[in-house]
Each structure stands twice: as structure tokens, then as C-alpha cells.
Amino acid sequence: MDCAGVKSKTRAMRQIGVVLDIVLFAAASHWFAVSSLxxxxxxxxxxxxxxxxxxxxxxxxxxxxxxxxxxxxxxxxxxxxxxxxxxxxxxxxxxxxxxxxxxxxxxxxxxxxxxxxxxxxxxxxxxxxxxxxxxxxxxxxxxxxxxxxxxxxxxxxPLSAYGERLRATPPWLDYLPNSLMVDFRYGDLAPSDFPALAWKKAVNAVIAQRPSRLAYDDPRGSRRLRQALQGYLWRARTLQCDLEQIIIVNGSQQGLDLCARLLLDYGSEFVIENPGYRMARQIFASTGASPVPIAVDGEGLKTELLEGVRARLAYVTPSHQFPLGGVMPISRRHQLLEWARENDTYVIEDDYDSEYRYDISPVPPLQSLEAGSNVIYLGTISKTLSPMMRIGYLVVPPELQDVFATAKQLSDRHSPATEQEALASLIESGGYESHVRRVRRLNRDRRETLLNALQRAFGEGITVEGADAGLHVVVWFNGLLKSSETALLETARRAGLGVHGISPLYEPQPDEATADRLGLVMGYSALTPRQIEKGVQLLLVAVETVKANSEVKFGLAETEANARGVASMTATRIRSGNWTSNM
The missing domain is CATH 1.10.10.10 (Winged helix-like DNA-binding domain superfamily/Winged helix DNA-binding domain)
Structure with missing residues (x-):
């Protein structure tokens, strides 16, 4: 390249550098001006x-x-x-x-x-x-x-009085996930039991039926589902009712909430089983009403203790008392209804777990006795299909059907329509009752596995209640005091086992017969036979560990007490001048 070309290229590079300097200076000046403003x-x-x-x-x-x-x-x-x-x-x-x-x-x-x-x-x-x-x-x-x-x-x-009462309510944490190997938590179902194909078919059929318009539905629920439930309740529970008496709700929890809002006022009273369903108690108490706990035994609520009690409503689980599992005999059922009639009290009959009877014959529900004029029947599919599927239903007396429909409408308009129509299809086809029979057999086998494993592990060291029906049993440990409950639960959890004490389900003053015994509520419906066997073995180790620790503590306490006694006797002898050394 000649000298003139080199000079020309150098001159161009200098010009580009000057331009870049001007641009950078302008950008810096602009930034400074913006910052200064x-x-x-x-x-x-x-x-x-x-x-x-x-x-x-x-x-x-x-x-x-x-x-x-x-x-x-x-x-x-x-x-x-x-x-x-x-x-x-x-x-x-x-x-x-x-x-x-x-x-x-x-x-x-x-x-x-x-x-x-x-x-x-x-x-x-x-x-x-x-x-x-x-x-x-x-x-x-x-x-x-x-x-x-x-x-x-x-x-x-500041919250409302209702809000402040809820703020004082202990949080319910059973829904939190855990990494336990085995969890005897009650209320859960095995995923493998769910009729996935039948449910998918029912849902797809509903979706394929495109309605002429998308609109709000009847707050009482899908007419088709209520008709299907009307027939099912007659076949399964001999319960007769008009279509307008059935109110579809988002699970039994919403049903209880509607009952509390419509039947209780601040300062009124309600009868609750003791021990009993804690969530129901909290829902009723959130209105400002006061509980009247009534003790239960192997036959459910002790109806003779209702004499002199005046309450706005009574909540009972007569088909399978929660948690002890007793089935209320027909004589007590009539006695309960007579008391309710004399005191103008509504009885909420929670018929949960009624599908699971193993060694007993079914007993007619309260609602079907004497026309059930004071009975509000509460049902759910959470124990047959899934607790995640929030569908329940109320059967209310005719004089309450309109006000319950209005309360439901104000609460959430109506329950989801797709799930209602799918469930109606499943009931109409006979698939729902076929599924109930299948899961009843499966849970009968799980129950037998649990009872046999408990008998082999503990023998006469335990007493089992509530095994004739339902999806859980109560296990009382004859050699452990209630004061050891926390230690047992924590010891089991450290070993990867979830067990759940019965004491939170009691009112502050439990029945004297069980006041000092340690009891567990053990659900089995979500576990495989192998998990049940493994869980009982882990429980045995946990119980033996707690017993050993208790004996060590008792021995130390006894030694300390003896030492204190010897020291006291020695001091007395020294003060009296009667001291003789053996050394």
C-alpha cells in the first residue's frame, strides 16, 4: 500500500474515534442530567x-x-x-x-x-x-x-367477633405433606382404590354434552344428581325424602357450616359427643355457641345423660361413632329423637362411614325413624371416592329446605356442575354402588391385616375398639399412661411412623374410664397390607422404647425418693441424738 493510502486510512480512523468520544460524552452528560433532576x-x-x-x-x-x-x-x-x-x-x-x-x-x-x-x-x-x-x-x-x-x-x-374466635382456634395441620414411611392417619384413602377409568368416562361424557348456554345452576344442586341420590339413599339406607329436601354442598364441612349459621346464635348451646369430631365442634363454636359434651360408650352417645339438657342442636355420628366406633342401637335412637322433639332441638346425623359395615347388620338412620322431622341428614362421598372431591349432601326437614337453599346460594351460588353431573352418571349406571362393594372388600382385608398384626405384636397389652365398621380403629394401650402420648408420637415419628393420639378429640374433662389410658386412632384405608405390617412393627419398637424410658425415669424417681427418705430419717436421728454410725 502506498504512503497516500496509509495516511488516508489513518485520518479515517481518527475521525471515527472522535465521533465515538462525542457519543460517549453525550451519553454521560445525558445520564448526569437525568440524575440531577x-x-x-x-x-x-x-x-x-x-x-x-x-x-x-x-x-x-x-x-x-x-x-x-x-x-x-x-x-x-x-x-x-x-x-x-x-x-x-x-x-x-x-x-x-x-x-x-x-x-x-x-x-x-x-x-x-x-x-x-x-x-x-x-x-x-x-x-x-x-x-x-x-x-x-x-x-x-x-x-x-x-x-x-x-x-x-x-x-x-381488628377482626369481627367471628374472626377473633377463628383466630383463637388452633390451626388444623393434618393436610401438610410428610415423608413418613407409614402413616396411620385416619380419613385418607388409597389412590389405587379410586375408579379412575369409570370417573374419567363419566367426566368426558359430561363435557361432551355441550349445554345450550353456560349459566348459574340451582343452588340446591344438579337436579339429575339429586334424583340419583334420592334413589341411592332409598336403596342403601332406606331413607325416603322429596327431591327438594336434598341440598348438594361442597363436602360435609360446608354442610356443617350451613347448619351452624342457620341454627346457632351467640350464647346458644349445642350437644357434642365426647370424644367427638373436633372440626364439627370448632365450626359450631365459631358462632359463639357453647358446647355441651355428652360422654359416649360402646353404643354411641349416652342418651340418658341428655335429661335436663336444653340445646339448639345436637351433633351425632350414630352409624359409626367418631372416634370410638360404637353403633347406636335402635332404643337409643328413639330416645334421642324423643328428647329432640320435646326440646325443639334439631339433630344433625352425620352418616359418614355408613358404607363400611363388616360384622354387623345395618341400622336404619335417624332420618328414616318417625319421619325424621327434627333430623338433618349429612352424607358425603369423601370416604368412598375421595376426600379431595368436595361433594356432600344434606337431607333437611321440609320446613328448612328453602332457607338452606338460600344460605347455599349466598355462600357460593352452587357446587361445581361438572363433578355433580359425573357423579350422577356414575350412580345411574350402577358403577358407584359396584365401586362401594369393591372398596368395602378391600378395606375389610386391610382391617383384618391390622387386627392380626396388632394381636401378634401386643397380645393382651392392648384393647381395640370400633373394629366392626368404618375405616379406623381405636387402640388402647393397657400398660401406658396418657401422659406418655407425646413421647410415643415423637418416638414413632423419628422412626418414620405416623400415629395419632385420641386425647385431642376429648373435651378438657374426659370420661373417667379412659382418663389415664393412652389411646391411638389408627386409620388403615390408605395403606397396603405390607405397609400395615411394617407400621405395626415400628409401633411396637416405639412403645417398647417409651416403656423403657418410663421405667428408667420411674426407677430414678424411686431412688431419689428413697434417698430423700433416708436423708430425712438420718437428720431426724441426728437432731434427737439417736445417731449410731455403722462405719
Whole structure:
């Protein structure tokens, strides 16, 4: 290349360098000008080259935007961060925020994402947007928090009396997942028992039947399902009722809640079994009503103890008392209904587990006796299909059918229609009753496995109750006191075994016959025979460990007591001058 060409190329490179210097200088000047316009707090904030999200430095603006950061940052995050900083006076009223273009470049997200965040802030009155101008912090009419203060936490505001009663209620944590090898938790079902193919077929058939329009349904529930249940209840439980008396609810819990709202007032009383279903007690007590616990025995509620009791309602489980498992005989059923009639009391008959009878004949439900004029019948499919499928039903007296329908409508309009229609199809086809017979056989086998394993492991050391029906048994340990319950549960859990004590199901003053015995409620319907065998072996080890620890503690306590006694006798002899040393 000749000398002239070299000089020409050098001159061009110098010109390019000058242009780049001018561009960089202009960019730096622009940034300085933007920073100088921001309030003091904001200028310091940007000079630190970061944005704080909920107190954590999540985005470093000096660094280059990365695909990972872009995935993490969303409009919701940007909106929440800016909102919290406006409330905390990081951005003062009237101050300008970065433009959507600048902020999107700094955060490594699209401009649309930032625009969505700004528009949400504007919709809520936090910022003012004008075309061609940067967003400006609005003057908040509701005032601002002190600098650096966090917004008040939700739940700090006063609640209603109902809310305060719920706040005082112990949380129910049985739904939490665990990593136990075996869990004898009651109320669970085996996934393998669910009729997946039949249910899928029923649901697909419902979906294929496209309705002429999508609209709200009858709050009482699908007419087709209520007709199917009407026939099923007559075949399975000899229960007769009109179609309008059946109210479909989202599980038995909602049924109990509707009963509590409609039948109880603050200061009224309700009869509850002792021990009994804790969730029912909590639902009724949440209204401000007071429980009247009535003891139970091997035949259910002791109806003779109702004499002199005046209550607005009574909650009973006559087909399979929870948790002790007793079946209420016909004589007690008539006695209960007579007491309810004389005191104008409604009886809630929870007929859970009635499908599972092994060694006994079925007893007619209360609702079918004497026309059941004071009885509200409560049924559910949670023990036959799945507790995750929230479908239950009430059969209410005719005078209550309208008010219950209104209460259901105000609560949640109506239960999901697809599941109702699918269940109706399953009942109409006979598939539901066929499924019930199948799972009854499976759970009979599980029950036999559990009873045999308990007998081999503990022999005469235990007493088993409630094995004639249902999906759980109660096991009383004749050699362990109730005071050892916590130690046993914790020892078992450390070994990978879940067992559940009966004491939380009692009122503060339990029946004297069981006050000092340790009892477990052992469900078996979610376990395989192998798991049941393994679980009983783990339970045996846990019981022996607790017994050994108790004996050691008792021996130490006895030794200490003897030592204290010897010391006391020695001191007495020294004071009296009758001391003779044997040394």
C-alpha cells in the first residue's frame, strides 16, 4: 500500500474515534442530567446502581442484563417494588421515575413489561402518566408512611367477633405433606382404590354434552344428581325424602357450616359427643355457641345423660361413632329423637362411614325413624371416592329446605356442575354402588391385616375398639399412661411412623374410664397390607422404647425418693441424738 493510502486510512480512523468520544460524552452528560433532576433520595438510590425489591438487592443495574434476570423480573415484581418504595417514601410525591425505556434497559426486561407495571401503578393512583414525559409520583391522599417504614401487615386490623374466635382456634395441620414411611392417619384413602377409568368416562361424557348456554345452576344442586341420590339413599339406607329436601354442598364441612349459621346464635348451646369430631365442634363454636359434651360408650352417645339438657342442636355420628366406633342401637335412637322433639332441638346425623359395615347388620338412620322431622341428614362421598372431591349432601326437614337453599346460594351460588353431573352418571349406571362393594372388600382385608398384626405384636397389652365398621380403629394401650402420648408420637415419628393420639378429640374433662389410658386412632384405608405390617412393627419398637424410658425415669424417681427418705430419717436421728454410725 502506498504512503497516500496509509495516511488516508489513518485520518479515517481518527475521525471515527472522535465521533465515538462525542457519543460517549453525550451519553454521560445525558445520564448526569437525568440524575440531577431526581430527588436527593432517588439520586443516591440510582447512584448505588441497584433497585431493591422487598428489601433485597435482586437486580444490579451496573451489570449487563442477562436472560436469567429477564426471566426472574416480571411486571408484577416491578410494580410491587415501586409501590412499596413509594409508600416508604423512597420516591417522594412529585418526584420523577425513570422512563420505561431506561428502566427496561437497566433491568434487562422488555419495555412492555415496565409499561404494564407503570400502568398498574397509575390505575391505583400511585403515579401520574403523561405522553412524552416520565412518570411522576402522585400525591397520595391517604398519606404516606415514615421513611423506611413497611406497609402494615395484613391481619393487623381488628377482626369481627367471628374472626377473633377463628383466630383463637388452633390451626388444623393434618393436610401438610410428610415423608413418613407409614402413616396411620385416619380419613385418607388409597389412590389405587379410586375408579379412575369409570370417573374419567363419566367426566368426558359430561363435557361432551355441550349445554345450550353456560349459566348459574340451582343452588340446591344438579337436579339429575339429586334424583340419583334420592334413589341411592332409598336403596342403601332406606331413607325416603322429596327431591327438594336434598341440598348438594361442597363436602360435609360446608354442610356443617350451613347448619351452624342457620341454627346457632351467640350464647346458644349445642350437644357434642365426647370424644367427638373436633372440626364439627370448632365450626359450631365459631358462632359463639357453647358446647355441651355428652360422654359416649360402646353404643354411641349416652342418651340418658341428655335429661335436663336444653340445646339448639345436637351433633351425632350414630352409624359409626367418631372416634370410638360404637353403633347406636335402635332404643337409643328413639330416645334421642324423643328428647329432640320435646326440646325443639334439631339433630344433625352425620352418616359418614355408613358404607363400611363388616360384622354387623345395618341400622336404619335417624332420618328414616318417625319421619325424621327434627333430623338433618349429612352424607358425603369423601370416604368412598375421595376426600379431595368436595361433594356432600344434606337431607333437611321440609320446613328448612328453602332457607338452606338460600344460605347455599349466598355462600357460593352452587357446587361445581361438572363433578355433580359425573357423579350422577356414575350412580345411574350402577358403577358407584359396584365401586362401594369393591372398596368395602378391600378395606375389610386391610382391617383384618391390622387386627392380626396388632394381636401378634401386643397380645393382651392392648384393647381395640370400633373394629366392626368404618375405616379406623381405636387402640388402647393397657400398660401406658396418657401422659406418655407425646413421647410415643415423637418416638414413632423419628422412626418414620405416623400415629395419632385420641386425647385431642376429648373435651378438657374426659370420661373417667379412659382418663389415664393412652389411646391411638389408627386409620388403615390408605395403606397396603405390607405397609400395615411394617407400621405395626415400628409401633411396637416405639412403645417398647417409651416403656423403657418410663421405667428408667420411674426407677430414678424411686431412688431419689428413697434417698430423700433416708436423708430425712438420718437428720431426724441426728437432731434427737439417736445417731449410731455403722462405719
Amino acid at each position: 431526581l430527588p436527593t433520595t432517588l439520586a443516591a438510590y440510582w447512584s448505588a446502581r441497584n433497585i431493591q425489591f422487598r428489601g433485597k438487592k435482586m437486580v444490579q443495574l451496573e451489570s449487563q442484563a442477562t436472560p436469567e434476570r429477564a426471566r426472574k423480573m416480571g411486571a408484577r415484581q416491578i410494580y410491587e417494588a415501586l409501590r412499596d418504595q413509594i409508600l416508604g417514601r423512597v420516591y417522594e410525591a412529585g418526584g420523577q421515575l425513570p422512563s420505561s425505556r431506561n428502566l427496561s434497559n437497566e433491568l434487562g426486561v422488555s419495555r412492555t413489561t415496565v409499561t404494564v407495571a407503570y400502568e398498574q401503578l397509575a390505575a391505583e393512583g400511585f403515579v401520574e402518566l403523561r405522553q412524552g414525559a416520565r412518570p411522576r409520583v402522585a400525591a397520595l391522599p391517604f398519606g404516606q408512611l415514615p421513611t423506611g417504614a413497611a406497609p402494615k401487615q395484613q391481619g393487623a386490623q
